[in-house]
Amino acid sequence: xxxxxxxxxxxxxxxxxxxxxxxxxxxxxxxxxxxxxxxxxxxxxxxxxxxxxxxxxxxxxxxxxxxxxxxxxxxxxxxxxxxxxxxxxxxxxxxxxxxxxxxxxxxxxxxxxxxxxxxxxxxxxxxxxxxxxxxxxxxxxxxxxxxxxxxxxxxxxxxxxxxxxxxxxxxxxxxxxxxxxxxxxxxxxxxxxxxxxxxxxxxxxxxxxxxxxxxxxxxxxxxxxxxxxxxxxxxxxxxxxxxxxxxxxxxxxxxxxxxxxxxxxxxxxxxxxxxxxxxxxxxxxxxxxxxxxxxxxxxxxxxxxxxxxxxxxxxxxxxxxxxxxxxxxxxxxxxxxxxxxxxxxxxxxxxxxxxxxx
Numbered sequence: 001x002x003x004x005x006x007x008x009x010x011x012x013x014x015x016x017x018x019x020x021x022x023x024x025x026x027x028x029x030x031x032x033x034x035x036x037x038x039x040x041x042x043x044x045x046x047x048x049x050x051x052x053x054x055x056x057x058x059x060x061x062x063x064x065x066x067x068x069x070x071x072x073x074x075x076x077x078x079x080x081x082x083x084x085x086x087x088x089x090x091x092x093x094x095x096x097x098x099x100x101x102x103x104x105x106x107x108x109x110x111x112x113x114x115x116x117x118x119x120x121x122x123x124x125x126x127x128x129x130x131x132x133x134x135x136x137x138x139x140x141x142x143x144x145x146x147x148x149x150x151x152x153x154x155x156x157x158x159x160x161x162x163x164x165x166x167x168x169x170x171x172x173x174x175x176x177x178x179x180x181x182x183x184x185x186x187x188x189x190x191x192x193x194x195x196x197x198x199x200x201x202x203x204x205x206x207x208x209x210x211x212x213x214x215x216x217x218x219x220x221x222x223x224x225x226x227x228x229x230x231x232x233x234x235x236x237x238x239x240x241x242x243x244x245x246x247x248x249x250x251x252x253x254x255x256x257x258x259x260x261x262x263x264x265x266x267x268x269x270x271x272x273x274x275x276x277x278x279x280x281x282x283x284x285x286x287x288x289x290x291x292x293x294x295x296x297x298x299x300x301x302x303x304x305x306x307x308x309x310x311x312x313x314x315x316x317x318x319x320x321x322x323x324x325x326x327x328x329x330x331x332x333x334x335x336x337x338x339x340x341x342x343x344x345x346x347x348x349x350x351x352x353x354x355x356x357x358x
Contacts, residue, residue: 131157
């Protein structure tokens with residue numbers, strides 16, 4: 001913990017220090033000069049040798065306990081095994097929620113900060129379907145596709161958020177409510193100490209944790225300079241699958257995803273496209289689970305069945321179009337759609353658009 005408080009954002013220096021001092025407690029008895037020779041900045045070397053550092057670490061642990069948060073070190077048997085396998089795993093993970101979720105099979109869904117309506121609908125449906133199949137959705141709690149993926153997953157399963165800041169400085173601030181929802185049935189983790197701000201250079205570091213936790217990374221809308229492509233590259237370096245949702249030829253937000261597909265990434269249209277690339281026997285278990293669920297489709301009235309048949313699993317349809325096709329009133333259509341939504345057959349996208357869930 002003391003080492004992390006000083007070197008959480010200096011991975012290379014931290015690795016050198018740990019390699020040089022196999023007995024961690026000897027780090028804090030070293031001289032600043034000795035630490036600086038290993039690549040530690042002068043200010044950080046002084047912090048590592050300061051008298052109050054261990055006490056500061058103790059206070060941080062007490063703060064975590066008071067908040068009901070958890071702490072995992074790389075030596076902890078509960079440290080997520082997928083993350084431990086990467087080249088530069090975090091030495092310490094601070095977390096909120098349920099730590100056991102970190103060991104469940106997961107897939108990352110990432111993308112643009114300002115997605116198009118198409119990207120929003122694609123990310124929400126894909127995350128919802130993958131979570132319903134039994135996978136945990138991993139993303140970065142950022143604006144745009146990340147937040148949409150978290151919300152989509154919460155509708156049918158679990159999700160993990162990886163922060164680029166500390167647990168006491170949630171970014172973006174408008175996602176504090178989402179933070180609380182995720183903690184109820186998933187986990188929020190970070191390698192940064194609780195009060196650490198969201199410095200821009202933290203997010204590329206955060207991306208390796210997103211990909212490192214996941215069996216595969218799916219990109220939904222990204223420019224050629226997008227941070228999501230950094231996550232995709234890290235996934236490849238970590239020997240994980242990279243997939244992408246194709247987009248419009250006229251949208252700049254599709255250039256990154258379409259380039260990934262041209263470069264060999266798996267083209268994703270449905271949740272099955274993702275699951276088919278996962279290792280066996282997990283793949284077979286997830287596919288058979290969804291097949292059994294589809295066989296148990298709830299009963300529908302004739303009116304509900306007509307509305308359900310008109311909906312698509314991929315293209316959102318506006319309520320006005322449904323009303324016109326059915327020659328029904330808006331209130332009647334809303335009632336039918338609500339019944340279908342309660343049965344888990346239909347879900348609503350932003351702007352009064354509707355899609356099938358199955």
